Amino acid sequence: MKKLNFLIVMDDIATINYKKDTSLAMMWAIAERGHGLAYCGIHDLWLDKGELCVDKQDVEVFKNPDNFYRLSEKSTVKATEFDVILMRKDPPFDMNFLYALHLLEYAKRAGVLVANDPSSVRACNEKLFATQFSELMSPTIVTAKESHIRSFIDEHQDVIVKPLDGMGGMGIFRLMADSPNIGSTLEMLTQLETLPIMAQKYLPEIKDGDKRVLIVGGKVVPFCLARIPQGGETRGNLAAGGRGVAMPLTDAERAVAEKVAPTLVEKGLYFVGLDLIGAKITEINVTSPTCVREIDEQCGTTIAVDFIEFIENLVK
Template sequence: MKRLNFLIVMDDIATINYHKDSTLAMMWAIAKRGHQLSYCQIQDLWLDEGRLQVDAQALSVYQDPEHFYELGDITSVPSSQFDVILMRKDPPFDMKFLYALHLLDYAKREGVWVVNDPQSVKDCNEKLFATQFSHLMSPTIVSNKQSHIRSFIAKHKDVIVKPLDGMGGMGIFRLTDTGHNIGATLEMLTELGSLPVMAQKYIPAIKEGDKRVLIVGGKPVDYCLARIPSEGETRGNLAAGGRGVAMPLSQAERAVAEAVAPILLEKGLYFVGLDIIGGLITEINVTSPTCIRQIDEQCGTDIATDFIAFIEHNIDKY
């Protein structure tokens, strides 16, 4: 097996959660399989006469919560030095994130395999991309106009409204046709009608969990993580207090994942998290999907190793 040179672009490694972080699992898998590993943050990417440079640090990782990483000195190197760049910066998908993707396009032009593909991450907003599979979703509209959203609420009676750039359950509201705060909520979310938002018919199966289904190299992982809302809460997101319970994919969930997977593969989206409620897609997460660790711990899988093995088997195509 060829020894590969990986660069991980991520948030400050000192701030990650040792017990839950999926990127850390990927780094352990890279090290375990004998590859070289370097680290940087998005502010360490820069251009010199049209070629991407990286202020990178050699990285060693350990399975020790008191000492799980060591960084070498910062060295400026051309991105072409790396075989693979894993873009694992967490949202928000703001202008800093967008500029980093533009810069990573330069590495791609140099023949470096950037995962997930930066152009596709730019193209595939995690809320809007899901609407390309509208037949696999609960009824959904996207609009900045209160009139359209109010009509949708009147039709479906019970609706979830959320921003297109939200994460971790932030900004998600449940509105009913008998509610008294529809106007104020929509004014806030749409910024007085200037910003489109998504509205979806409420899916009662959220009580059984918002299922995170991982698709690795175009293949669904056999187990998902059901993020079950806490008492009195609509959102299942772990960041919003949801409880994570791993379980086998249902037949319906597998069918949905297998319908989406070929499109992801075609777009160079090799590590993706589908959010599925009641067998229906709500979002397609392409930036830095998580839940590896919880599924591994509860089901005995090794998802990160499967992901790195996929890269090893396909590196010669890039």
């Protein structure tokens, strides 16, 4: 196996959760397979005469919660010194995130494998991209207009509304036909009808969990993480207090994931988190999907290793 040089672009490594972080699992897999590994943040990417440069730090990683990484001094190299760049910066998908994707395209054009593909990450908003598979979703509209959303609520009686750029369950509201705060909620989320939002028919199957299905190199991982709402909460997101329980995919869930997988590979989206409620797609996470550690721990899978093996074969 040829030794590859990996760069991982991510949030400050000092701030990650040792027990749960998926990027850390990827770094362990890279190291265990004998590859070179460097690390940087998005502000360490810069252009010089049309070439992408990186202020990188070499990183060693350890399976020790008290001492899980060691960084070298920063040095500047051209992006072409790397065979693979993993873009693992967490949302929010703001202008800084967008600029980083633009910069990573310079590496891609120079022949570096960037995963996930930066142009596809830029094009595939995690909420809107799902609507390309609308037949696999709960009834859904996207609009800034309160009148359309009110009609949708009248039709379906029980609806979830959410911003198009949220993460971790932020900004998600459940509105029923008799809710007293429909007007104020929609005014806030649409910023007085200037910003489109998503409205979806409520799926009561949320009680069984908002299920994260991972698709790695076009292959559907046979287990998912069901994020189950707690204490009367509508949202199952772990960041909103949901409980994570790994379980095998149902036949219906697998069938949905298998329909989406080929499109992901075509777009260079090699590590993706598909969110399902009742075997219906709610969103398709392409930025820095998580839940690897919980599924591996509960089911004995090796998802990060599988991903790095896929990348090795792709570079070959």
